[in-house]
Amino acid sequence: MEYVTTCCLACHLGEVAVVLRGGLVVLPLVLFTATGAVADDDCEDFSKSGLFSEAIITDEGPRDTPPASLDPAFDIRIVYPTAYLTRPESALDQLRRSAESFVITLDGTPSPIEERVTKRPNLFGGDNPSAFRLSVHDRYNLDKVIAVMTRRILGLPWSFDMPPLSTSPYSTQGLLEITNEKDARWRDKLLLVSISEGVFKDYIECDASNLRPHPQCMHYFDYRNIDVTMSYSIRLIPEWYTIRDLANRLLSCIYRDEIPTRTDGKQTWD
Secondary structure (H helix, E strand, O other), X not given: OOEEEEOOHHHHHOEEEEEEOOEEEEEEOOOEEXXXXXXXXXXXXXXXXXXXXXXXXXXXXXXXOOOOOOOEOEEEEEEEEHHHEOOHHHHXXXXXXXXXXXEEEOOOOEXXXXXXXXXXXXXHOOOOOOEEEEEEEOOOOHHHHHHHHHHHHOXXXXXXXXXXXXXXXXXXXXXXXXXOOOOHHHOOEEEEEEXXXXXXXXXXXXXXXXXXXXXXXXXXXXXXXXXXXXXXXXXXXXXXXXXXXXXXXXXXXXXXXXEEOEEOOEEOEO
16 A cells, blocks of 8 residues: 655645545654653654655564564654655655655755756865764664674674774764774774763764765664664764654654564564
8 A cells, every 4th residue: 555645734734634545544643752741842854745655664683483582573663744755756656665765954854856866066075074874773672783893993893782882982073983903804994872861862974085085974862662773974973863863853753653573472682
C-alpha cells in the first residue's frame, strides 16, 4: 500500500492529514521524545513545511536469538514533512522501506530542491557549507558501528568486538580523537567520538585528506530505537553539536511508533 500525505487545515488544528488510496485519514499531531511528549511549539518550524508523508523504517538485521547486545528488533513509523526529503519523489515509494534521507540547512529549514542542484557545492562543501544530510535506518546500534568501523581503519578483522581505543581531547569541545595507529590505507582518516558517563554517544569519521576538494564527515548516533547517519563538510566539525541538536529536534518531531518485529510469533533481536 502506498501512502501519500498532505497537510491542510487540519494541520492548524494540531493534526496531520494522511491521504491513503481510497480515503483520507486525519492523524493527531502527537509528538514524542525519549522522555515523553514534545510541546507543539518545539515542532512548529517543521509543521509549517507543508506536505507530510509517512514511512515505516524496517529493521534490516533481525535475528531469532539474542546476541550480546540483547537489543529487541523494531520497525519504526515516522511521519515527516516531505520538504526535507533528499528525494521528494521518494514520498511515493512503498510505505515500508529500509531507510529515508533528509537535507537540513544549518538554520533548521528545508533546502529548496532547486538549490540542491544550482548551489550543491556550496550547500555541502566550499568555504561556507550551509546544510547537512541525515538518514534514518535500523541496522546496528552505535557500539556495533564503532566496533566495525574502527576495526577497519585500524586494519583489524571484521567483528562486533570493540577494539581497545586510545583517545585524547580534540580541539572542538565535547569531542575526543581516537589516536590508535591506523592502517596505512586510512592514515588520513580523522576519528572522533563523544562519550557521556562512559557510554559512546557519537562517532564521527572524516576524510582529512587534502586531495579531495570538499572533504566530508560521516556522523553516527542512535535515537531511541533508530540508527542515524549524517554527512557534512569537515569544515562544520566546530558546529557538530548544533547539527546534532537540529537532528534531535527533527527526530523528536517525526518519530511515532515502535513496532516489534517477530518471526513465527517470537520476538526477534538486532
